[in-house]
Amino acid sequence: MRKTPSLVDLCVRTVIDNVRYLGDVGETDSHLLERILPHCTVDQLLHVETSTKGRDLSSVTDKLWKNFYELQFGRESMKIVIERMKLKKVSFRWRQLYEAKLKDVQEAENKAIDRLKQLYKKEDARKQSRQVQLCTKVPPSSKRSFLLVTFFVPLMLV
Amino acid sequence: MKKEDTVKLISAEGMEFVIDKEAAMVSQTIRNMLTSPGGFAEAEHGEVTFPEISAVILEKICQYFYWSLQYSRGKETEFHIEPELTLELMMAANYLHT
Numbered sequence: 503m504r505k506t507p508s509l510v511d512l513c514v515r516t517v518i519d520n521v522r523y524l525g526d527v528g529e530t531d532s533h534l535l536e537r538i539l540p541h542c543t544v545d546q547l548l549h550v551e552t553s554t555k556g557r558d559l560s561s562v563t564d565k566l567w568k569n570f571y572e573l574q575f576g577r578e579s580m581k582i583v584i585e586r587m588k589l590k591k592v593s594f595r596w597r598q599l600y601e602a603k604l605k606d607v608q609e610a611e612n613k614a615i616d617r618l619k620q621l622y623k624k625e626d627a628r629k630q631s632r633q634v635q636l637c638t639k640v641p642p643s644s645k646r647s648f649l650l651v652t653f654f655v656p657l658m659l660v
Numbered sequence: 661m662k663k664e665d666t667v668k669l670i671s672a673e674g675m676e677f678v679i680d681k682e683a684a685m686v687s688q689t690i691r692n693m694l695t696s697p698g699g700f701a702e703a704e705h706g707e708v709t710f711p712e713i714s715a716v717i718l719e720k721i722c723q724y725f726y727w728s729l730q731y732s733r734g735k736e737t738e739f740h741i742e743p744e745l746t747l748e749l750m751m752a753a754n755y756l757h758t
Contacts (some may be wrong), residue, residue, distance in 0.1 A: 506731045507739075509724045509758040513750035516741045523743065530747060531754055 567596035689758035
């Protein structure tokens with residue numbers, strides 16, 4: 503026979519099943535949050551932290567943000583950050599580091615996009631300048647044929 | 661049901677739930693309150709007040725006590741928890757060591 507599940511376990515399971523609806527976690531014990539929050543995505547975790555007013559969840563979430571950092575930006579980038587913090591004897595929350603890095607990456611992406619746009623523009627302009635131009639000049643008037651007709655037709659008729 | 665076989669659990673609002681002692685003992689916290697020798701006044705009166713637990717939650721907890729007894733006797737059914745109660749219920753269950 504299976505052991506009767508405790509009510510705490512049943513609740514934890516239900517919360518995890520509905521983790522996408524999780525907002526303010528109020529005074530929920532940290533050791534319970536330790537079991538629940540690892541099931542959040544980045545957006546869900548961010549939502550939980552901003553919805554939970556008057557409480558700092560970083561003791562539970564810091565390592566989760568570290569994981570997200572590693573997943574998103576790679577192990578090397580994470581190591582560099584750790585090294586730099588050691589070197590400068592400072593320490594930041596991984597959520598801050600994640601958000602800062604994300605901003606950096608997005609800015610770099612925007613710059614790259616802008617650069618590409620510029621290049622395309624230039625290329626377009628270059629192509630435009632080499633294009634065969636259509637001109638609206640009319641062909642020379644057909645005075646000659648007109649003259650021919652007026653001279654030769656009467657002759658032919660004679 | 662004899663009075664000494666039951667306990668009265670009282671919610672924050674003063675709602676009273678009279679249940680079997682055996683069921684209430686599912687909770688380690690209540691068991692300690694009721695059995696610790698010479699200690700708690702709760703043991704004498706067979707009454708426990710929970711100023712932090714609302715009636716909705718306490719009712720659900722009582723349901724769990726009986727479900728748990730049945731489960732341990734081999735009737736393995738699902739215990740349904742309404743998602744909107746879960747967080748509060750979890751905190752109460754945590755407090756009750758249930």
